[in-house]
Amino acid sequence: MPRRLWLLLLLAGTLAPRAFGAELTCPQVALPAAEAELARLRRAVNHHNELYYQALAPELSDSEFDALAAELRRWERCFPGLASSKSPERSVGSDLAAGAVLIAHPRPMLSLNSAAGPQGVEELWRRIAAAGAPPRLVLVQPKVDGVPVELIYREGKLVSAATRGDGRFGEEVTDRVREIPGVPLVLSGAAPGFVVVRGEVYAERSRFAALRGRSKAPYATARHLAAATLKAKHAAPEQVNALRLFPFELVQTDPDLGLCCDRLALERMAGWGFPVHGAHLRTATKPEEVSALYREYLEGRERLPFAADGIVVKLDDLALRAKLGVGSRAPNWAAAWKFPPQRAVSEVLAVEWQTGRSGRQTPVLRVAPVSLGGVEVNHVSLHTPGILETLGVRVGDLVEIVLAGDVIPEVSAVVGKGALAAASTPPQPPAPDGCYHDGPGCRAQFLSRARYFTSRRTGLGIAGLGAGRLQQLVEAGLVKDLPSLLQLEVRDLAKVPGLGPRSAERVVAALARGRRPGQFRLLQALGIAGVGPASVRGLARNYRSVGELVEGVGEGGGPAALRVRSFFATPQGAELFLRFRELGCW
Known part of the structure; x- marks a missing residue:
């Protein structure tokens, strides 16, 4: 096994969360204190969901947000009597903008159960067994890092397209989706009169890299480029041309085609003109085969035409899917196994500060340029001053940079103290100010x-x-x-x-x-x-x-x-x- 792949797999194991079914450790606090902590965690998750889905300006990396959401789930499991129907863990994050034109989804458009290790896949197999079914064929596809959309066709013509939104309603993006290369405007072959298809709109890796190479490229990640371009009233042609569709599900047809499995449904979609990636319709019959496909995608992730942050494992049998059903935010017949972040080491050249609209001071490290995931990284946000203090970063230090979610650089550790670091003082943020007006320091x-x-x-x-x-x-x-x-x-x-x-x-x-x-x-x-x-x-x-x-x-x-x-x-x-x-x- 190549040394680089062995290191990545070792890292995946160290990052994996506690296995499903492991003993739950609960905080020993009174109910009023638990209620206050649950309220705080729910506010924090809702706040960062808004920044991620609506403002397209996340303050946390994927791993930090996953840890925050996991902590909320832990407290909710420990105190079931304080459960709330409005908990963000009972719904998908919403990307709906104020004043947006909404389209109702024929069926709820949910998220996925994700884990940084194989636990999600193992839990999927346990759910299949609990349903009284023997191990079945599963489909394995890359987890494309893009924007989920739903396309509706009537009489073979594309009539509407919408984002996932809040799972029940999506924001209309029909005109923009019509412009995406490869999206069929008219279905070919003997397509039914009513067709609902879901897929991921992503920015093609090579085209996104070319856009980032320009001095005024406005988007730091491929997903943010896709999201902003989809919803922009006027979008630059080169940004639209960078977008592609990765179809992943045939949701509904009229009349029912009587399809037995997901694989056959995707092949039927390819015959209607959808750009279904046949090379990414992989199958497995047991967890060990899924692990082998995970290793294959992990090793080849940089050669994919899109950013991918893991694999998706889906039960192929559609009748058994219906038996397993769905939860409040994710289907019970699918799971995602996320990749570990990519890593590199660089020297800290300076500590700079960015001031957000709320007065929040965010430390940003200026580092010696380093290539990570095919992109040159020279600035890394630490997200909060607390992380800067915890890491003890000084100018001249050598830091390990990870590419969380395959797109966002973050510092994971200080791995070496530089000669300048010993003589430098801890960096301090500028004094906060409301700054609702222009002025010195504002x-x-x-x-x-x-x-x-x-x-x-x-x-x-x-x-x-x-x-x-x-x-x-x-x-x-x-x-x-x-x-x-x-x-x-x-x-x-x-x-x-x-x-x-x-x-x-x-x-x-x-x-x-x-x-x-x-x-x-x-x-x-x-x-x-x-x-x-x-x-x-x-x-x-x-x-x-x-x-x-x-x-x-x-x-x-x-x-x-x-x-x-x-x-x-x-x-x-x-x-x-x-x-x-x-x-x-x-």
Whole structure:
């Protein structure tokens, strides 16, 4: 066995979670303390789900989020009397944006049970045995790191396409999916009159690498490029051309074709024109064969045309699938076995700080360039100052960098102390500030807030005001706070280099529409800490206006309502409220 593969498999074993059925260790705390901890964990998981699926700006790596979700599951198992139907562990993460056009899924579109070791596959075999069935054939496919979508065809024509969304409803992306190379707009052969197909939209590895190689490539991972391009109102042709579809399931047809197994269904889809990857329709009859296929994909992961972070194992027999059924967030007839992260060692050249819209200070290591997963890495986020302190990182240290989820670089350990490290002092973050205005020490954070405020996904959707244009306006002194953005006029924008009169008029027209977005969308655009899109939707159901919410009229709203009132009770919050009221926004 090649030494590199042996090391990867050894690493996979060390990263594997406790086996299913192992003794559960529960914290010895009183019920009130357990209830408080469960509430904290649920808020944290919901918050990071919003960042991952909606803002496309995750603050945690896949492994850190998996650990957080596993801790929530542990507490929920230890205290079943405190179970909640609203727990994020009972639903899939939602990528639905405010104001999106929704399409109902004919059947719930769920996630997968994932593990960093073979335990998930072993548990799948136990479920099959518990159903009274002998070991059956399973399909093994790569776990493509993309965006799940559902395509619906009527009379052979593509009529709608939607993301997974919250599992029940997805965001419509029909027009963009029609542009993806290889997606059949009209089915060939004797296709049924009604067809529902699911697949993964991914960015082709070589094309994504070419886009990243350009100085202004905006997306750090292939999945984020795919997600942003799918939902963009206007997308660059080269970004659309980078997308491909990996079909993985025939969900429904009318009339029923009477298919016995998943493998035959996928082959039938290939005959209708879907780009089914025949080389990735692998089969196994026992766990040992699955392990062999896992090793094969692990060794060849960098040669795949897409980013893959593991394998998916699915029961082939469709009748037995129906018998096993599905859970609240994942089917009982499938499991995912995730790859260990790729690794490299590099020297720390500097510790820099990024300031998020909520004032969060994130340490970022600037490292000597190193190739990892076919991509050059020269900056690595540590996600929180606590990780920086725990690792004890200093300039000059040698650090081990892993490529979590096959795409996101993170530091796993300090493996050597450099000559400069002994003389350097622990890096300290800059002093936090609300920074809802431009000023000394606030430029980077205010720009981050302004981008959030104007973005289509999280803010008011102001077309024509990208990161570069916003920076020009702020540096020219034309935008000093968020309300001043909505007061820009054509003569102001005419002072910005490279912005012609027609473009200026379009931006001003978009700003005029932004002054009437709906009160709660404006509230969401402010990016108040702990008040994300899902929280705002809940507030909109409980209050008729932001004024009622701020004044505390009526009941409901929970912690999010308290956070909003606390924010508007601060001097800068009160000033923002009055400024937007003067503009007629609420």
